[in-house]
Amino acid sequence: MTIASKLKEALLCMKAGRVTLPYPFEPHDPEEGFRGLPKVDVNKCIGCGGCANVCPARLIRVIDKDQSTRVLVFLYERCTFCGRCAEVCPEGAIEMTRDFELSTDDVHDDMIGEYHIFMGPCERCGRCYRPPTALDKLMKPGMREDTIDRKCPMLCPGRTEEKE
Amino acid sequence: MIRDWLIQKVLPRSLWVYHTNCGACNGCDIEVLDVLTPYYDAERFGIKVVGSPRHADALLVSGPMTRQTAPAVRRVYEAVPDPKVVFAIGSCATGGGMWHDTYNVLGGADQVLPVDFYVPGCPPRPEAILHGIATALGLTPKEVHALHAIQEADEVEIEELAEEQRLVHERE
Ligand code: SF4
Ligand code: SF4
Ligand code: SF4
Numbered sequence: 001m002t003i004a005s006k007l008k009e010a011l012l013c014m015k016a017g018r019v020t021l022p023y024p025f026e027p028h029d030p031e032e033g034f035r036g037l038p039k040v041d042v043n044k045c046i047g048c049g050g051c052a053n054v055c056p057a058r059l060i061r062v063i064d065k066d067q068s069t070r071v072l073v074f075l076y077e078r079c080t081f082c083g084r085c086a087e088v089c090p091e092g093a094i095e096m097t098r099d100f101e102l103s104t105d106d107v108h109d110d111m112i113g114e115y116h117i118f119m120g121p122c123e124r125c126g127r128c129y130r131p132p133t134a135l136d137k138l139m140k141p142g143m144r145e146d147t148i149d150r151k152c153p154m155l156c157p158g159r160t161e162e163k164e
Numbered sequence: 165m166i167r168d169w170l171i172q173k174v175l176p177r178s179l180w181v182y183h184t185n186c187g188a189c190n191g192c193d194i195e196v197l198d199v200l201t202p203y204y205d206a207e208r209f210g211i212k213v214v215g216s217p218r219h220a221d222a223l224l225v226s227g228p229m230t231r232q233t234a235p236a237v238r239r240v241y242e243a244v245p246d247p248k249v250v251f252a253i254g255s256c257a258t259g260g261g262m263w264h265d266t267y268n269v270l271g272g273a274d275q276v277l278p279v280d281f282y283v284p285g286c287p288p289r290p291e292a293i294l295h296g297i298a299t300a301l302g303l304t305p306k307e308v309h310a311l312h313a314i315q316e317a318d319e320v321e322i323e324e325l326a327e328e329q330r331l332v333h334e335r336e
Pocket of ligand 1: 055
């Protein structure tokens with residue numbers, strides 16, 4: 001009885017063949033929809049800080065380095081890969097990549113992202129600004145230092161006069 | 165250093181690990197279980213999970229370090245005979261995860277223990293844990309590196325930032 005069941009088990013195992021993944025020696029890509037390390041495309045980012053606002057791990061820091069540079073610092077070591085930042089980004093600048101091989105012996109140096117975004121400074125108050133929506137962006141081409149128009153932009157929170 | 169030399173000697177052989185949950189949501193612990201199944205089969209690297217820290221060479225820590233568990237984890241760490249290595253599994257153990265600043269959490273595992281290897285992920289895929297082990301054993305290279313990109317005023321440029329251009333950022 002027991003020998004018969006053992007034989008049956010052995011047969012079953014033989015039929016299944018080898019099931020172990022050869023993984024660390026051969027690549028094994030994640031499934032569709034897998035969320036890996038979020039990366040920012042600095043060409044698309046408008047520096048609105050929406051991602052920093054929703055990140056549950058509060059790992060995105062927005063620092064205005066000088067009058068025309070805004071820096072997004074991602075402390076990736078505590079990222080929960082929830083994808084909220086990519087979902088909320090109005091420009092689709094954040095991509096949840098499929099990178100999952102993140103193991104490291106120095107998490108503080110390797111798991112960090114620093115993105116320097118160019119922002120036009122307001123002529124009047126000197127603060128970084130970008131129009132809030134893509135529609136506003138279409139209407140106001142002068143966002144950058146070289147093309148900025150002489151009027152204080154209507155959206156600037158620091159504007160005091162010049163209502164049209 | 166003699167400790168590093170000993171670890172180099174010990175690691176490629178059979179590594180016995182003791183798994184500690186110091187406040188994890190159990191996501192990471194389930195993935196650690198997965199790694200031990202025949203499908204992922206960490207035992208082909210000689211890895212075995214043992215029931216007592218006194219039998220272990222490596223300590224697997226998952227979850228954020230809570231105030232309650234920190235003294236106990238410290239005692240577990242001291243019970244592991246030298247030379248020992250500590251793996252932090254999951255975002256909680258690597259940096260505190262989304263609990264990094266809550267009132268009952270001290271932070272990542274490195275607030276209490278000297279962590280040798282980090283496997284971020286929430287939870288990390290079983291493949292990611294295997295990759296971490298294989299990297300620690302020297303079988304595969306490290307894939308991750310810091311990301312730096314800069315957008316210039318006139319033309320957009322993406323380039324590596326020089327060391328002195330980077331912002332200095334302190335961590336909490
Ligand atoms: S994936 Fe989630 S935790 Fe990670 S940076 Fe984005 S919002 Fe934050
Ligand atoms: S939400 Fe998108 S556009 Fe806004 S700061 Fe984050 S990455 Fe940039
Ligand atoms: S890293 Fe994610 S899955 Fe692991 S213990 Fe923390 S919250 Fe849970």
